[in-house]
Amino acid sequence: EPEVTQTPSHQVTQMGQEVILRCVPISNHLYFYWYRQILGQKVEFLVSFYNNEISEKSEIFDDQFSVERPDGSNFTLKIRSTKLEDSAMYFCASREGGLVGNTIYFGEGSWLTVV
Amino acid sequence: GENVEQHPSTLSVQEGDSAVIKCTYSDSASNYFPWYKQELGKRPQLIIDIRSNVGEKKDQRIAVTLNKTAKHFSLHITETQPEDSAVYFCAASRNQAGTALIFGKGTTLSVSS
Numbered sequence: 001e002p003e004v005t006q007t008p009s010h011q012v013t014q015m016g017q018e019v020i021l022r023c024v025p026i027s028n029h030l031y032f033y034w035y036r037q038i039l040g041q042k043v044e045f046l047v048s049f050y051n052n053e054i055s056e057k058s059e060i061f062d063d064q065f066s067v068e069r070p071d072g073s074n075f076t077l078k079i080r081s082t083k084l085e086d087s088a089m090y091f092c093a094s095r096e097g098g099l100v101g102n103t104i105y106f107g108e109g110s111w112l113t114v115v
Numbered sequence: 116g117e118n119v120e121q122h123p124s125t126l127s128v129q130e131g132d133s134a135v136i137k138c139t140y141s142d143s144a145s146n147y148f149p150w151y152k153q154e155l156g157k158r159p160q161l162i163i164d165i166r167s168n169v170g171e172k173k174d175q176r177i178a179v180t181l182n183k184t185a186k187h188f189s190l191h192i193t194e195t196q197p198e199d200s201a202v203y204f205c206a207a208s209r210n211q212a213g214t215a216l217i218f219g220k221g222t223t224l225s226v227s228s
Contacts, residue, residue, distance in 0.1 A: 033215070043151075043159060043204060045215040056215050091158060103149070104216055106158040 002026040004107035006092050012113045016081050021110045023075045023092030030097040032075045033104065034067065036060070036088040043091065049075065082114045117142040119207050121219025128195050130228045138205035138219050139187040145207040148181060148188045149216070153202045162203075163190070195226045 005024045013019050025032050034046040048055040049067055066078045075094075079086055092107040118141040128134050140148075146167035151159035165172045165179045165188065172179050176195075181188040192199055205219045 042220040043153075043218040045217060048215055058215065103161050103164070106160070108158050 004092055004094050004105050006090075006107035006110050008110055009108065010111045010113070012115060013082055015084060015114055019079045019082055019086075019112060021077045021079075021090050021092075021112070023077070023107055024073050025075055025092065025094030026096075026105060027073070028096060029094035029105075031055075031095040032067075032069070033093040033095075034077045035091045035093060035106075037091065037109075038088045046077070046090075079112075082112075084114050087112060087114045117145055117207055117209070117215075117217040119205060119217050119219040121205050121222060123222060124220065125223045125225070127225045127227065130195060130197060130226055132195055134190075134192045134195050134199070134224055134226075136190045136203055136205070136222045136224075137187060138189070138207075139185075140207040140217075141186070142207065142209060143186065144209045147208045147216075148179070149206050149208075150177075150179060150190050151204045151206065151218075153204060153221075155201075159204060192224075195224075197226050197228050200224055200226045 007022045032049040035043050037043045045058045046061045047057040047067055064080045068076050089109045089111050091109045093104045095104045096102045121138045149164035150162050152162045153159045163174050163177050163179050165181050167183055176193045178191040202221045202223050204221045206216045208214050208216045
């Protein structure tokens with residue numbers, strides 16, 4: 001079964017450093033998402049992306065965050081200047097398209113630790 | 116925006132018992148309601164979903180019911196097994212391209228044998 005893949009699986013970074021999390025969505029999928037999950041808490045929506053632009057973003061997704069689809073396969077999340085509270089599991093997800101009823105598939109996640 | 120409330124936050128049952136998790140949503144335009152199971156350190160995985168034109172859906176030991184008027188939906192797991200132990204999240208979404216899936220806070224289900 002096709003999977004959403006994410007790298008790195010775990011990253012430790014110094015506060016104030018830039019971080020790029022990478023994702024390869026399922027190949028025929030058109031909609032891409034980033035979610036985050038602080039340890040022990042719920043999965044929170046960050047941003048959705050379609051046709052090379054942001055479709056929707058949450059209040060969490062402020063100017064420190066950006067997304068990009070640099071080529072035909074990768075989808076990246078950049079955090080410009082990390083803060084301690086950015087420590088979380090970041091999940092990339094993708095959906096095939098059509099009606100919203102299509103399943104959203106999640107990657108295994110990238111665990112970010114800011115120290 | 117959409118807000119999803121989920122109860123209970125923890126649920127402990129004996130193996131073989133049934134478990135019920137309930138969610139309410141705020142956006143009357145939401146019409147897609149999936150349930151995800153998340154094991155420790157793993158990704159959320161879809162276990163069942165329901166659309167607003169359906170009141171109930173069943174898949175083996177798992178069923179989901181939806182009451183659009185009251186804006187609530189529930190997950191029912193029958194004949195629970197220890198491997199059902201996990202965190203379960205409900206979610207809701209509007210029928211619009213690229214729309215966010217908004218999650219509830221999760222229910223930690225523990226099934227003891």
